Amino acid sequence: MHKQQHGGTIVGFIIGLVVGLGIALAVAVYVTKVPVPFMNKGVIRSPGQDAQEDQKNKNWDPNAPLYGKNPAPVARPASAPAATSDTADASAAIETKPAGPKTGTATSNPSTAKTEVGKTATRSGTSDPLGDLAAARSAATSDGGAFDYFVQAGAFHSQAEADAQRAKLAMLGWEARVSEREQNGRPVFRVRVGPFAKRDDAEDLKSKLAAAGVDSALVRVQH
Numbered sequence: 507m508h509k510q511q512h513g514g515t516i517v518g519f520i521i522g523l524v525v526g527l528g529i530a531l532a533v534a535v536y537v538t539k540v541p542v543p544f545m546n547k548g549v550i551r552s553p554g555q556d557a558q559e560d561q562k563n564k565n566w567d568p569n570a571p572l573y574g575k576n577p578a579p580v581a582r583p584a585s586a587p588a589a590t591s592d593t594a595d596a597s598a599a600i601e602t603k604p605a606g607p608k609t610g611t612a613t614s615n616p617s618t619a620k621t622e623v624g625k626t627a628t629r630s631g632t633s634d635p636l637g638d639l640a641a642a643r644s645a646a647t648s649d650g651g652a653f654d655y656f657v658q659a660g661a662f663h664s665q666a667e668a669d670a671q672r673a674k675l676a677m678l679g680w681e682a683r684v685s686e687r688e689q690n691g692r693p694v695f696r697v698r699v700g701p702f703a704k705r706d707d708a709e710d711l712k713s714k715l716a717a718a719g720v721d722s723a724l725v726r727v728q729h
Contacts, residue, residue, distance in 0.1 A: 655708035656700035668695035
């Protein structure tokens with residue numbers, strides 16, 4: 507009787523041990539298959555994947571689910587443009603400072619030169635007034651002799667209109683001539699009074715025609 511109890515105890519111990527090992531094995535298998543947070547089981551990540559993960563974690567916003575379809579505005583640094591503008595202003599100030607003395611020198615020299623030229627011109631003009639007057643008259647005489655002056659009372663595309671204008675001038679007491687000239691491939695008939703040797707005479711006739719209601723123009727023709 508005592509031997510049977512001893513043998514049953516050993517068998518029970520062995521059965522309990524086997525059952526315990528089976529339970530432990532089942533627990534171990536379950537633990538290995540169930541994902542454990544904050545653990546990477548045998549996963550090898552490349553440096554690129556690590557960089558992407560770091561970028562996601564850097565830009566991660568815990569309030570993103572609260573925004574819905576409208577994402578939160580991203581704040582941009584405003585100090586960079588200010589720094590850039592300050593740098594540009596500083597560089598502009600540095601560049602414009604050396605130009606100050608040059609500008610002053612450039613403006614002072616022409617004024618001095620103008621003063622000297624004015625003094626020289628005054629001295630030369632007042633040194634011989636009679637000679638200057640004679641030279642001016644000779645220049646006016648030579649200029650007047652080199653040109654003839656006409657008073658043109660109109661230019662027309664037809665001979666009939668030109669003849670009518672000449673007849674009108676004849677009724678006013680001035681003899682006019684009609685001259686034909688081609689302009690832009692078309693004939694033009696000009697009605698002119700003259701020639702005059704002096705410009706003043708032509709200007710006087712032009713004033714008289716204007717008083718009579720006739721539009722005219724002064725024409726200078728070189729010999």
